[in-house]
Amino acid sequence: MTNKKDALIHSALDTLKIELPSWGFANTGTRFGKFLQPAAAVTLEDKFSDAGQVNALTGACPELALHVLWDLPGGVSDVQQVKTFAKKYGIQPGSINPNVFQDQQYKFGSVGNPDPSIRKCAVDHIVECVAIAQELNCRDISLWFADGSNYPGTQSIRHRIASFEEVLKTIHAALNPRQRLLIEYKPFEPAFYHTDVADWGMALLLARSAGPQAYVLVDTGHHYQAQNIEQIVAWLLHHRMIGGFHFNDRKYADDDLTLGSIDPYQVFRIFHEIHNFAWETNDFATVAYMVDQSHNLKPKMEAMIQTVCTAQELFAKAAIVDHDRLASLQRTCSLVEAEECFRDAFWYDVRPILREWRRNHGLPEEPMLAFRESGYLERMTSERRSRNLETVSTYA
Ligand code: AFD
Ligand code: MN
Ligand code: MN
Numbered sequence: 001m002t003n004k005k006d007a008l009i010h011s012a013l014d015t016l017k018i019e020l021p022s023w024g025f026a027n028t029g030t031r032f033g034k035f036l037q038p039a040a041a042v043t044l045e046d047k048f049s050d051a052g053q054v055n056a057l058t059g060a061c062p063e064l065a066l067h068v069l070w071d072l073p074g075g076v077s078d079v080q081q082v083k084t085f086a087k088k089y090g091i092q093p094g095s096i097n098p099n100v101f102q103d104q105q106y107k108f109g110s111v112g113n114p115d116p117s118i119r120k121c122a123v124d125h126i127v128e129c130v131a132i133a134q135e136l137n138c139r140d141i142s143l144w145f146a147d148g149s150n151y152p153g154t155q156s157i158r159h160r161i162a163s164f165e166e167v168l169k170t171i172h173a174a175l176n177p178r179q180r181l182l183i184e185y186k187p188f189e190p191a192f193y194h195t196d197v198a199d200w201g202m203a204l205l206l207a208r209s210a211g212p213q214a215y216v217l218v219d220t221g222h223h224y225q226a227q228n229i230e231q232i233v234a235w236l237l238h239h240r241m242i243g244g245f246h247f248n249d250r251k252y253a254d255d256d257l258t259l260g261s262i263d264p265y266q267v268f269r270i271f272h273e274i275h276n277f278a279w280e281t282n283d284f285a286t287v288a289y290m291v292d293q294s295h296n297l298k299p300k301m302e303a304m305i306q307t308v309c310t311a312q313e314l315f316a317k318a319a320i321v322d323h324d325r326l327a328s329l330q331r332t333c334s335l336v337e338a339e340e341c342f343r344d345a346f347w348y349d350v351r352p353i354l355r356e357w358r359r360n361h362g363l364p365e366e367p368m369l370a371f372r373e374s375g376y377l378e379r380m381t382s383e384r385r386s387r388n389l390e391t392v393s394t395y396a
Helices: 004-015 044-058 075-089 116-135 157-173 200-210 229-238 264-281 300-319 323-331 335-347 351-360 367-374 376-395
Strands: 018-021 063-067 092-097 140-143 180-184 214-219 242-247 288-291
Touching (some): 004 300, 004 351, 018 044, 018 300, 044 075, 044 300, 044 367, 044 376, 075 092, 075 116, 092 116, 092 288, 140 242, 157 180, 180 200, 180 242, 200 214, 229 242, 229 264, 264 323, 264 335, 288 300, 300 367, 323 335
Parallel strands (some): 018 288, 092 140, 214 242, 242 288
16 A cells, blocks of 8 residues: 555545445346346356355445345344344345235325225335334335326326325324435336426425434435436435445446446546545545445446445545535636546556555455456355246246
């Protein structure tokens, strides 16, 4: 370690922990089709095993986000097996993700459904997820709602707001003092005319209305093309209302692309807001980071390793911005110098220090290469091929 920059990079990498999505290891796909990978995870144990490999190679992913209907179909009764896998693979359960978007009853919405009996089903499911989180000692319950409508005039937008406010208050009341509700927004999809929680303002107002343990979750793929995401992050940091991020990148919509594959500078600018806020306020806001991608084309494990390594690189770059100098250049409106001070960090090659950090932590200097040489993919391919082929037959 040679200088101040290197020290900043090391300490930034020590703090960056990124949760992995259980669903990112399984064969998923798009509404246009699913391209199966024989080595993809099929069971919850497979997902814990894969997450354990990514963590062993990157040193940054100690937790696995769980999607309740897919990972704990038996609800609370499945908690014990989660604990068993967590112990076996050294990966803790992370955020708990309710699922109120795929059951037939949610055709016209869940929490926003005009039928109070369907809203109650959604509440009961989410409250059970709070209980599961409690049993697993998980802090975050991560709420994403597909609710909305496809045609003008078919739903009362304001009545649905009132339903959301009422339901989120009920769910918030079920939290224990350590738990948090993370409310995620998304401009559209699957609803195509209006989505009930469509932007950060709606999520903020709903979080404020729900209670003091509710926060906004920023999914980087959930923004219109021109949106200034780092400005949204600055507002949420200023109001201490940011709960966390779902990492992906997008060219057009919610493309769930590898982080930084389309716009690495935007990710750097987002991370800068977080580092700068912490530097200025000494308030290291509890920001949860999670990958939210389930690749249909890229090999699943490689895609996960790639996204995690990219996040480490960009987080390290953002950590070396000279905040003192930048602040004074901003005060004097020295435009070009301020911009160059900012961009210096973005252009700085942090990879040698990243490799040093990995060496210091007994990790492979090149996680992707180490994965390819490990034989894990070959072992999982032979072990899981038949189970995935079965999936093909049932799926096809
Ligand atoms: C989909 C949604 C949203 C949610 C994720 C996991 O768009 O991002 O967080 O599924 O449920 O990607
Ligand atoms: Mn998401
Ligand atoms: Mn999404």
